[in-house]
Each structure stands twice: as structure tokens, then as C-alpha cells.
Amino acid sequence: MGVWTARRVLPGFPLALGYTLIYLSLIVLIPISAVFLKAATQGWESFWAAISTPRVVASYQLTYGVSLLAAAINVVFGLILAWVLVRYHFPGRRIVDALVDLPFALPTAVAGIALTAIYAGNGWLGQWLQPLGIKVAFTPLGILVALIFIGLPFVVRTVQPVLEDLETELEETAASLGADRWQTFYRVVLPPVLPALLTGFALAFARAVGEYGSVIFIAGNVPMVSEITPLLIITKLEQFDYPGATAIAAVMLVTSFILLFLINGLQAWANRSHPGGTA
Amino acid sequence: MSAVVATHWTVHSRRFETSAATREPAWVRGMLIALALAFFALFLLLPLVTVFAEALRKGWGVYFAALAEPDTRSAIFLTLLVTAIAVPLNLVFGVAAAWAIAKFDFRGKQLLTTLIDLPFSVSPVVAGLCFVLLFGAQGWFGPWLADHGVRIIFTVPALVLATIFVTFPFVARELIPLMEAQGQEEEEAAIVLGASGWKTFWYVTLPNIKWGLIYGVILCNARAMGEFGAVSVVSGHIRGRTNTLPLHVEILYNEYNFAAAFAAASLLALLALLTLVLKSLVEWQGRQQMNAGQQL
Amino acid sequence: MSIHVQNIAKRFGHFVALDNVTLDFPTGELVGLLGPSGCGKTTLLRIIAGLESADSGQVFLEGEDASAAHVRERQVGFVFQHYALFRHMTVFDNVAFGLRVKPRGQRPAADKIRQRVSELLDLVQLNALANRYPTQLSGGQRQRIALARALAVEPRVLLLDEPFGALDAKVRKELRRWLRTLHDALHITSIFVTHDQEEALEVSDRVAVMNQGRVEQIGTPAQVYEHPATPFVYSFLGAVNLFHGRVQGPHLQVGADQVRLDHHGFETGAETLGFVRPHELDIVTDLSERSGIEARVERVLALGATARVELTSVGHDQTGRFFEVELSHERMAALRLDTGQRVRLQPARIRLFAPEAPPVELTA
Numbered sequence: 039m040g041v042w043t044a045r046r047v048l049p050g051f052p053l054a055l056g057y058t059l060i061y062l063s064l065i066v067l068i069p070i071s072a073v074f075l076k077a078a079t080q081g082w083e084s085f086w087a088a089i090s091t092p093r094v095v096a097s098y099q100l101t102y103g104v105s106l107l108a109a110a111i112n113v114v115f116g117l118i119l120a121w122v123l124v125r126y127h128f129p130g131r132r133i134v135d136a137l138v139d140l141p142f143a144l145p146t147a148v149a150g151i152a153l154t155a156i157y158a159g160n161g162w163l164g165q166w167l168q169p170l171g172i173k174v175a176f177t178p179l180g181i182l183v184a185l186i187f188i189g190l191p192f193v194v195r196t197v198q199p200v201l202e203d204l205e206t207e208l209e210e211t212a213a214s215l216g217a218d219r220w221q222t223f224y225r226v227v228l229p230p231v232l233p234a235l236l237t238g239f240a241l242a243f244a245r246a247v248g249e250y251g252s253v254i255f256i257a258g259n260v261p262m263v264s265e266i267t268p269l270l271i272i273t274k275l276e277q278f279d280y281p282g283a284t285a286i287a288a289v290m291l292v293t294s295f296i297l298l299f300l301i302n303g304l305q306a307w308a309n310r311s312h313p314g315g316t317a
Numbered sequence: 318m319s320a321v322v323a324t325h326w327t328v329h330s331r332r333f334e335t336s337a338a339t340r341e342p343a344w345v346r347g348m349l350i351a352l353a354l355a356f357f358a359l360f361l362l363l364p365l366v367t368v369f370a371e372a373l374r375k376g377w378g379v380y381f382a383a384l385a386e387p388d389t390r391s392a393i394f395l396t397l398l399v400t401a402i403a404v405p406l407n408l409v410f411g412v413a414a415a416w417a418i419a420k421f422d423f424r425g426k427q428l429l430t431t432l433i434d435l436p437f438s439v440s441p442v443v444a445g446l447c448f449v450l451l452f453g454a455q456g457w458f459g460p461w462l463a464d465h466g467v468r469i470i471f472t473v474p475a476l477v478l479a480t481i482f483v484t485f486p487f488v489a490r491e492l493i494p495l496m497e498a499q500g501q502e503e504e505e506a507a508i509v510l511g512a513s514g515w516k517t518f519w520y521v522t523l524p525n526i527k528w529g530l531i532y533g534v535i536l537c538n539a540r541a542m543g544e545f546g547a548v549s550v551v552s553g554h555i556r557g558r559t560n561t562l563p564l565h566v567e568i569l570y571n572e573y574n575f576a577a578a579f580a581a582a583s584l585l586a587l588l589a590l591l592t593l594v595l596k597s598l599v600e601w602q603g604r605q606q607m608n609a610g611q612q613l
Numbered sequence: 614m615s616i617h618v619q620n621i622a623k624r625f626g627h628f629v630a631l632d633n634v635t636l637d638f639p640t641g642e643l644v645g646l647l648g649p650s651g652c653g654k655t656t657l658l659r660i661i662a663g664l665e666s667a668d669s670g671q672v673f674l675e676g677e678d679a680s681a682a683h684v685r686e687r688q689v690g691f692v693f694q695h696y697a698l699f700r701h702m703t704v705f706d707n708v709a710f711g712l713r714v715k716p717r718g719q720r721p722a723a724d725k726i727r728q729r730v731s732e733l734l735d736l737v738q739l740n741a742l743a744n745r746y747p748t749q750l751s752g753g754q755r756q757r758i759a760l761a762r763a764l765a766v767e768p769r770v771l772l773l774d775e776p777f778g779a780l781d782a783k784v785r786k787e788l789r790r791w792l793r794t795l796h797d798a799l800h801i802t803s804i805f806v807t808h809d810q811e812e813a814l815e816v817s818d819r820v821a822v823m824n825q826g827r828v829e830q831i832g833t834p835a836q837v838y839e840h841p842a843t844p845f846v847y848s849f850l851g852a853v854n855l856f857h858g859r860v861q862g863p864h865l866q867v868g869a870d871q872v873r874l875d876h877h878g879f880e881t882g883a884e885t886l887g888f889v890r891p892h893e894l895d896i897v898t899d900l901s902e903r904s905g906i907e908a909r910v911e912r913v914l915a916l917g918a919t920a921r922v923e924l925t926s927v928g929h930d931q932t933g934r935f936f937e938v939e940l941s942h943e944r945m946a947a948l949r950l951d952t953g954q955r956v957r958l959q960p961a962r963i964r965l966f967a968p969e970a971p972p973v974e975l976t977a
Contacts, residue, residue, distance in 0.1 A: 046421065047515030047684055048504055049662050054417035058429070061410045065481055066435055069447030072457065076450050115356045122353040125333045126346055134354070136597045140361050142536065143589035143596075145543025147563040148582040149568050152364040155371050155579075162367065187360050219341055248440025251563070252546035255570065268442035271352060275446065280455055287443045294373045294438045300430050303436070463616040499866055502697035508684055510711035511765055520714070524701040 070291065077288040080281045088285035094270060100225055105246035106177055108185035109193075110241050115225030116193025116238060117231075123194070124201040128268075138195070141188045153184055181266065184252040189242030197239035200231050200308075206250050212292040233308035244297040248290065249293045269296025321436035368586045371465035371579035384584070391557045393584070399548075399561060400541040403480040407537055411488025412530070416522075419496030420504070436485040440561070444482045445550025448475055471553030476561060479547040492526055493534035499525055508546065509522045528603035535599065539592040543585055614675045614769040614802050615640045622843045623656055630656040632826035641800045643793070646819035647807055649849070651816035653826040655694075655774055661804065663687045667847060674769065687770075690763030691799075695774040696755045698747040702951040704758050708733055709770040711766035719854050736795070753784040762793075773805035777812060778940040789816050810850050815836060844966045847888045852914070854894060854936050856887035856906065856963070867964065868889055868926070870906045872960055889960040891899045896922065896948055897957045905957030908936055912948050918943040927955065 077085060080087040088094070120127075123135050141149065155175035157164045164175060174180050206225060212222040258264045267290060274283035333339045341349070373380055392552060414433060418426055436444065452469040453459050462469060464497065469475050503525065507517040523530075545563040552559045554568065569578035623631040623836035631653045638644050647655040658835075659665040661672055663684030679687055683936045696783055698707050709731045711847060712721055721729065734740040737757040747755055756776060759973050776792065777785040796803055807813050812836040813820045821831040822845070831840035841847035858867040860879040865872050865887055872887075897905055919939045926934040936958060940948075950956070956967040 047508055047516075048420050048501060050518070051417060051421045054413040055421075055423070058410065058414040058417050061413075062429075065478070065485055066432070068450055069323055069482065070435070070439070071548060072447055072450040073443065115353070115586040118363070119350055119357065122350050125339075126350055128350055136593050137357070137361055137365075139593055139596065140365060140530045140589060143539045143543075143592040144365070145545060145563045145566075145582075145585045145589070146587045148368060148543070148589075151366055151566065151578060151582060152371070155367050155575075156363060162363070183360075187364065189362060189583050198529075206333060206336055206339050210336055211509040219345075244438045248438070248443070250440065250442050250549070251544075254443065255567075268440050268546065271442050271446060275550065280450070280453075283446060284450065287440075287446050290440055290443050294435070294443075297434060298431060298438045302434075323656075502693050502695060503699055506691070506693060506697040506699075507710065509664070509689065509715070510714065510762070511660060511685050512710070512714035513685075518715050521699055524699075571801075 073284055073287050073291055076280070076284045080166050080285070085288075088282040089289050093265070094286060096262045097234050097267045097270050098266050100181070100264065101247055102293075104181050105185055105249075106244050108182055108189055111186055111241040112242050113191045113235055113239050114187045116190055116242075117197055119190075119237060120197040120201055122144060122195045124198060125249055126184045138190050140166075141191050143280035146188065146249065147242075147255070149187055150184065150252040150255035153180070153187065153252065157183060157256065175256050176260075176264065177255075178264050180256035180258070181253050181264060183251060184256050187248040188252055192245065193235070194243040196204060196234045196241065196308075197231060200234040204230065224246060233304060237301060239302040240297060244294070244301065247297075252257055267303045329423075335511050339512065365586060365590075368579060368582050371527050371575065372583035375576045379576050380580050380583075383574075383580035387575070388556050388560070388563060389562075389577070389581055392560045392562045392581070393474070395473070395560065396542050396562040399476050400538060401479050402477050402536060403484060403541050404538050406481055407484055408530075408534055410492075411492055411533060415496050416518075418493050419429035420501050429576075433486050433489050436482055441479075441483055441546030442550055445479050445547040447482070448478050449467075466497040470551055471555065471559060473559065475551035476548050476559060479551045480541050480544055483544050483547045484540045487537035487540065488530065488533035489534075491529045495529040495608065496522075496525055515612050528599055532596065532599045532603060536591055544589060615673075615966070616770060616802060617673040617676070618657070618661065621657065621660060621667045621672070621675065622911075623653070623660065623667050629826045631660070632671070634823075634826070634828055635827060636821060636831065638802060638804055640802055642818040643796045643803045643805070643816065645807055645813035645820045646823060647810060647813040647849075648823035650766040650808055652823045654823050658772050658774055658804060658806050659768075662689050662691050663800055664691070677877070688766070688768050690766065690768030690771045692756075692771070692776055694757045694778055695703055696747075696759040698755055698759060698762070700747050703744050703746055704734070704739065704750070705730055707747070707758060707934050708736055708762045708765050710762065713775070715827050729765065733765055737761045745856060751784075752780045754790055756780065756788060757791075764801075768801070770903075771801050771803040773803065775807060776805055777807070777809075785812070792816060793954070807852075822849060824832045824849070841888075841964070844888065846962065847966075851915050852937055854889045854891065854938075854958075856889070857884075859884055860965075864904075865965070867906050870957075871904065872906060872963065873904050874963065874965075877965060879967070880964060883967065885965045887960070887963045887965055891921070891937045892919070893960055893962045894936070894938045895944075895961060896938055896940065896950070897947060897959055897960045898950075898954070900955055900957060902959075904958050905959040906959050908956060910952055910954045910956060912952065913945075913950055914944060915942065922950060924956070924958070 058087050080161045112138075119138065123138075124133060146258075152174055154161070156162045157167070157180055159173075159175070161175065167174060172179075174183060179290065206240050208226050209222050217225065248268060250266075250272075253266055254269055257266060257269070258270055267286060271283045271290075274280075274286070363604075384476075414429075417423075418430060450456050451458055451472055452462065452475065454463070454470070456470075459470070469478075503521050504517050507521045508514075512520065541562055544561075545567070548561055549564060549567070552561070552564055554560060554564060555566070560568065562585060565580050566581045566585070569575075569581060614942050617856070618634060618636050620633045624630075634653070634657060636657075641849045646657065648654045655688055656665060663672075663679070663682060667680070671678050673679065674682075675686060699710065702710070703910060709726050711724045712729065715721075730743075731740060734743055737760060739754060739761070742750065742754065746901050747758070749760065760773075760776075768945075773792075773895050777788055789812060792805075805816070808895070814837075817834060819831060820834055822837060824845045830837050830839055830846045832840075836848055837846060841850060847853060856865065856867045858865040858873075858883055860877070860883045861871065861875055861969040865874050865885070867887070868888065900907070907927050909927050910924055912923040920942055922934045922938045922940065922945075924938065926936065938958065
């Protein structure tokens with residue numbers, strides 16, 4: 039309470055905070071509340087009808103299901119990649135380390151058309167997979183590939199610093215007490231990495247759920263089969279069905295909020311169990 | 318969200334390889350490296366190579382012809398314009414927010430920090446929709462604006478707004494932890510020595526956050542130039558008018574003009590590579606500064 | 614310039630950092646603010662500087678109420694615990710900073726600044742390092758640069774927050790002596806905060822001992838060491854042996870034993886705490902002595918300038934209480950103590966404190 043009245047030594051607090059709040063409100067808070075207000079004005083029945091048609095429900099299942107799967111795959115391979123980058127030396131390690139961030143830097147539309155070119159029936163990999171009966175492009179499998187691409191750095195970059203900060207002494211102690219390498223990994227290395235791993239999972243999942251650019255090219259966008267929720271919002275907008283689009287957007291926003299607070303909690307947990315690691 | 322996990326000036330050491338207790342058998346090591354590299358090659362390297370291979374499939378002549386096309390050129394210009402407006406605005410915001418949050422204590426600070434992260438977890442499509450609901454023909458301010466002859470949706474201002482939204486947290490997210498870690502003793506020392514608030518910020522704070530600031534701007538810039546979903550919703554896809562480079566890629570691709578689409582995409586991919594190079598350099602610089610700071 | 618703080622109070626949430634503190638710092642003195650961590654000493658220093666504002670109370674600089682003055686206007690030099698050197702500036706630029714940020718009208722010319730910085734660097738004997746960056750300096754060197762930087766603006770007062778806290782033991786001792794010499798040369802009113810009693814006693818003209826947001830005692834080092842005002846000051850300023858006892862006429866009854874007291878202000882039957890420093894205790898091997906507290910020798914350490922004996926009590930109500938005695942090597946040799954031997958402890962001087970009461974001093 040004192041902080042509001044006490045004279046401060048460092049200047050600029052009212053200006054900085056005031057500007058922050060106004061800018062945040064104008065750019066983020068007011069636009070987002072527009073979605074909820076618009077959704078609220080249309081009445082419960084039409085709202086419920088808009089968010090519960092079979093086509094919309096199928097899109098939730100697809101979006102959230104494939105996003106979960108992609109995040110889970112990224113947890114496994116992201117951990118391996120982070121482990122290899124931190125623990126081993128091999129030629130090209132620095133380049134691999136730098137390129138892990140590619141999905142952050144590469145525009146999603148570019149990733150989308152590149153992945154499609156690779157996995158289409160006549161594509162680089164598609165032409166070999168097609169005869170085996172595996173269709174990737176224009177199926178949910180293609181969506182999975184795109185979501186793995188965009189989610190990978192989240193896991194690697196949250197786990198990597200924690201692995202780097204692990205004390206070798208802990209593993210040496212475990213070994214001196216008779217633990218084998220696997221027991222040491224499972225009981226000594228993994229527990230402190232777990233919060234970061236879960237944070238990475240949640241970040242990758244949150245990003246995947248909202249992803250649009252990299253998915254639409256490779257998805258095929260067949261209603262009930264490979265149509266993701268963000269695309270449905272665009273489809274409704276193009277049909278000038280604003281209430282429908284808004285209702286679905288409200289559902290997505292609620293999951294965004296839940297994920298945001300979940301990630302915040304996870305990060306607080308990670309910082310507690312691993313202080314200084316992410317500073 | 319990328320920025321949440323990006324500020325780790327990573328240090329590599331061989332300490333894990335020297336002790337028998339922290340080393341795996343050679344075959345395990347080999348297998349893990351092979352697995353990691355295979356995954357890396359399949360999911361990261363291959364798409365990158367594909368962009369350039371597809372762009373040049375029909376030769377350099379076609380490639381440069383595609384880039385010289387007026388619509389492509391205007392898309393490049395528009396992308397640069399939008400970025401040149403959005404990034405400085407978010408830069409100023411990021412510095413202001415970090416100054417308030419990192420240097421002062423106030424109630425609701427945690428909530429404010431969380432809300433700044435919000436655009437990272439909102440789907441770009443939903444972000445675009447927000448602005449359609451505010452400024453579109455059926456939106457809150459749409460009719461009033463139309464009466465006054467102002468259109469925002471399907472024009473450049475809408476592209477700028479959507480881009481600012483999706484790149485909103487980048488600079489702030491970089492600076493807040495950095496400035497928190499640096500504390501405020503140096504600023505206090507400057508003030509005790511008689512420096513004004515502005516001089517304190519300019520001569521003491523800014524040099525200390527320089528690398529974090531540049532890092533945030535690089536990430537913000539990359540996302541601003543590459544944003545697709547949010548601008549797609551508000552753009553209207555008017556060729557030569559409201560088509561940014563990523564949107565132009567989509568149009569060309571949907572017209573089965575693959576060579577031109579990949580040519581445009583290759584520009585964006587080059588930009589991404591440049592971003593990664595700059596980012597690595599800045600990380601290296603920032604690490605120097607951070608190590609120096611830790612010794613103090 | 615003199616400093617006077619009047620009824621200063623400060624809370625952080627529910628934590629009382631300063632509880633109605635009134636103190637005087639006369640012109641030209643070097644005063645040590647001594648106390649355990651969390652006692653409020655740093656907060657008081659920051660309030661005097663103007664870096665923190667008090668919830669209530671006033672700060673007077675040279676008799677003038679400066680409570681409302683901004684830190685910039687107070688003309689204080691402040692040396693931070695971790696020095697707060699500007700890490701991106703050279704040593705020279707750090708020291709010159711205060712001169713360069715002066716408003717255009719008051720700013721010295723560039724060559725004047727160069728000259729002044731050079732003088733200051735000579736004063737702290739670091740002119741050779743003018744072009745180094747803070748990271749390239751040792752802790753002691755950084756400390757001296759921080760001091761030179763604070764002195765550059767010719768402050769009216771010098772405030773130092775744990776000036777030697779982050780240094781290793783040997784450098785600490787050197788810098789302590791150096792700071793004292795520097796102060797004797799400059800005679801600028803200075804306050805420094807420390808939790809190290811040896812440091813405070815050795816360097817200061819006067820020491821203010823603080824505990825839990827209050828000033829327990831202020832006085833010269835000899836005064837606070839020889840005549841501690843409270844049990845806290847007594848135990849904070851050195852090793853101490855504690856006897857719980859009851860006053861019986863001219864004696865203090867400790868369990869089954871008693872020691873002699875001279876005139877004292879306690880009534881017979883009063884519960885008291887007796888404080889005795891290790892060097893004020895003597896050991897007698899003759900158990901038939903009536904006076905003295907019986908104890909058992911546990912360990913004899915005959916190292917250094919004096920010999921130390923560790924003992925435990927054997928009285929039935931105080932078994933296991935630990936005592937420490939410091940003796941000369943000659944006395945030690947004369948006693949010929951064995952581990953396990955029963956002896957009596959005779960205090961040369963006891964300070965009696967009633968719980969929550971001023972001390973009564975006497976000699977046995």
C-alpha cells in the first residue's frame with residue numbers, strides 16, 4: 039500500500055505504468071473483450087448451437103487431439119535433442135543448436151507450403167510413402183507433422199537450460215551409491231527437469247491449438263476429417279456468420295486463458311524447484 | 318510464447334563428458350545423437366531445404382522474374398512498411414512495461430505480467446477476429462467510422478494493428494527478466510551522483526539492457542514480417558494493396574504458381590536464416606555481458 | 614556536516630524495519646551502525662540518503678529538515694554493498710560520472726573533470742587502472758573505485774552500506790585500516806553499516822548498536838564494549854558466559870554454587886542474568902573454595918596468544934551448560950588442567966541484568 043504513496047527514487051513510474059496499461063488495453067484487452075461481449079449478446083441458445091454442431095465438435099477433437107499428440111511427441115524428441123545438444127560434442131552441433139529456433143523465425147505459411155511439397159503424393163517423401171499406403175498430406179497425419187514442426191523449439195528451449203545447470207556432482211553421487219546409468223537418469227536427472235518439460239509441453243500445446251498458417255496448406259481441410267478450429271472461424275467469417283465465428287473464438291479464448299495460467303503456474307513451479315535457471 | 322523460453326544465453330561445456338558417472342556407453346550416445354539428428358533433419362532441415370529447392374526448380378531466370386513481378390514487389394514493400402510501424406511501437410511499449418514491472422513494486426504486478434503474455438497464447442485467427450469485431454462493417458466502431466469515411470478493416474491500418482497484437486510481448490518478455498536480474502542499484506547510484514531520471518535511463522539502464530533489447534527486436538521483427546493468420550483475417554487479400562509477403566505466398570500457391578510462391582517464400586526463409594544468425598550473435602554478446610555482470 | 618534523525622519509523626508490510634529511531638551523527642565523525650541482518654541498519658542508511666522514505670520521522674542535515682529533499686539534492690555520497698559500479702563504463706568513466714551529469718551550468722570543463730578524476734584515483738591508489746572495466750578489478754579495487762566515485766561530487770556526508778561485506782578476510786583488514794586513514798585525512802561525516810562487531814569497534818569513532826529496528830546503545834567503541842547497556846549488546850559484541858541465578862545478599866546463587874558480588878541494586882531473591890566474558894573468568898582447582906561455580910574441563914586449546922578452556926557445568930539443575938574461559942599461557946601452565954577434571958570458575962567481573970531492565974554493574 040505504501041508504494042502508491044511513498045516518494046520513489048527512480049523516476050518515471052506513473053508514466054511507464056500508465057503507458058503500459060493504456061497500450062495493453064487498446065491493443066489487447068479491449069479487442070479481446072469485444073469477442074466475449076459479442077458472444078454474450080447473441081443469447082445462450084444461438085451461442086450453444088454455434089459451438090456444438092457436429093462439424094465444430096469434430097474440429098475441436100481434431101485440433102486438441104492432434105495438438106496433444108504433437109506436444110507429446112515433441113516432449114520425447116525435444117528432450118533427446120536438448121540432451122544431445124547439452125551433453126555431447128559432435129560435428130555441426132552449433133548449427134543444429136541455432137537451427138532449432140527455425141520454427142520461431144520461419145513464417146508459418148512458408149513452413150506450410152514446404153511441408154506440403156515434401157509430403158504430397160508427388161513430393162520428396164510423399165512419393166515413397168504413398169505406395170506403402172501412408173498418406174500424410176491432406177490428412178490429419180499432415181496436421182500432426184506441421185504441429186510437430188512448430189512446437190519443437192518450445193520443448194528444447196525450456197529443457198536445455200535446466201539440463202545445462204544440472205550439477206554433475208549429483209550424478210556422481212548417485213553412481214557412487216551404486217545406481218546404474220538408467221536409475222541415475224530416472225531418479226536423479228529427470229525429476230528436476232520435469233517442471234521444465236511440462237512447461238515446454240504446455241507451451242507447444244498452446245501454440246499448436248491456435249496454429250493456422252502452417253496447417254491449412256497440408257491439412258486438406260475436409261469438414262469432419264481434417265478441418266481445424268481456427269479454419270472454421272475463418273470459414274464462418276467468409277460466410278459473414280459473425281456470431282458463429284465469435285462463439286467459436288470465445289471457446290478458443292477460454293482455453294487460451296486456462297493454458298496461460300497453467301503455463302504461469304508451471305513456470306513458477308519450475309523456478310521454485312530450479313532457482314536461477316531461467317533468469 | 319517463443320520469447321518466454323528464448324532468453325537463455327546458453328553455455329556449452331564438456332564437463333558432462335569428463336566424468337565416468339555422467340557419461341553413457343558409446344553405443345547409447347551414438348544412438349541418441351543419431352536419433353536427434355534424424356528428427357532434426359526430417360522436421361527442421363528438410364522443410365528449409367525444400368523451400369530453396371522448389372524456388373529454384375525452374376532455374377534462376379524464373380526465380381528472379383517471379384520476384385520482379387509488381388505484385389510481389391508491392392507485397393515486399395507492404396511487409397516492410399507494416400513491420401516498420403509495428404516493431405518500434407512494441408519496442409517503446411516493451412521498455413516502458415519492463416521499467417514499470419522490473420524497477421518498481423505495485424499491486425497486480427503478477428497479473429499485468431501474465432496479461433502481457435496473453436497474445437502469445439491467443440490464436441492469430443482469433444486475434445484477427447477481434448479487430449474485425451471492433452472495426453468491421455458490422456463491428457462496434459465500424460458504422461461510425463464508415464460515416465466518417467474511415468475504413469480500417471481490409472486496409473493497411475488493420476494489418477498494422479493485427480501485427481502489433483501478435484508481436485506485442487516480444488520486447489517486454491525479453492526485458493522484464495533481464496532488468497529484474499540487474500536490480501536497481503546502478504540506477505540508484507546514478508541518482509545519488511546527481512543524474513536526472515532521463516540521464517540515468519540513457520547512460521546507465523539502456524547500455525545494460527542493450528543486447529536483450531536487440532534480441533527482443535530481432536524476434537519481434539521476424540514474427541512481424543512472417544505473420545500470416547492474423548493479417549489473413551483482416552487483410553481482404555487485395556493484390557497490390559493489402560497483400561503482405563506471406564499472404565502473397567498463399568495466393569500464388571493457391572493459383573498453382575508454385576515456382577513464384579516458393580520464390581517469395583525463399584525470401585522469407587532467407588529472412589528467417591538471417592534472424593537466426595543475428596540471434597546467435599546477440600546471444601553470444603549478451604552472454605559476455607551477463608558473465609561480466611555475474612562477476613560483479 | 615552533522616546528521617540528526619528524529620523518530621524515524623519504517624515498515625515493510627507487517628515487518629517493522631525501524632521503530633522510532635532517534636540518533637545523532639556529529640560533524641566529522643565516522644560512525645558504525647552495527648547489528649545483525651534484518652535489524653534495520655541498511656534501511657536507516659537508505660533513509661538518510663533519501664533512497665527510501667520513512668513512514669514517519671525526520672532527517673536533519675546540518676540542522677535543516679531534509680526529509681522532503683530528493684536524494685539528488687541531499688549531496689550525499691553512497692557506497693553500495695555490491696558497489697553498483699556501472700559495468701559498461703571504465704574506471705575513469707565511473708568516477709567521472711557524477712561530474713559529467715551535472716547540469717550544463719555547473720558542469721566542470723572536460724580537462725577539469727580529467728584532473729579531478731585523476732586526483733581521486735591517486736587518492737585511492739588506482740590511477741594505473743583508469744582504463745579497466747569493473748569486471749577486470751578485484752573486489753577490493755572495486756570497493757575503492759566505488760568510494761572514489763562517491764567522493765567525486767564532493768558530498769557533504771559519506772554513507773557506506775556494508776563496505777567490506779563482500780570481501781575476503783585479508784582484504785577486509787587492509788581496507789578497514791585504509792578507510793580509517795582516509796577518513797582521518799578527509800574528515801567527512803561518515804556512516805557505515807556492518808554486521809561485523811570487530812570491524813565496527815576497530816574503525817569507528819562511535820558505534821550505534823541496533824537490534825530489531827531499535828538503537829540499543831550508542832557510544833565509543835570502548836564504551837559499548839566495556840559497558841554494554843543491554844544483554845543484546847553484551848552478547849553481540851563478543852563471546853559471553855551466561856549464568857542464570859538468584860541474588861542472595863552479597864552472593865549470586867547459581868544452582869548449588871555461589872559467587873560473590875559486591876554492592877548491587879538487586880533485592881535478595883531477585884532472578885538475574887549474569888554475563889561474564891571468557892577472559893574475565895578464572896579457574897581454581899581447589900574444590901574446597903566456597904566461591905565459584907563447579908564445572909568439568911572438556912577441552913584445552915593452547916593455541917595462539919591465549920589459551921582457551923571449554924567446560925561444562927555439573928550443578929544438578931544446569932547440567933550440560935557450556936562455558937568458555939580464556940587464560941594466559943602462564944596461568945594455564947600453573948593450573949595443569951586435565952580433561953575431565955572438576956574445577957571452580959571465579960568471575961573477576963559480572964554484569965547483572967534483570968530481564969528487560971538496565972544493567973547493574975559491579976566488580977567482585
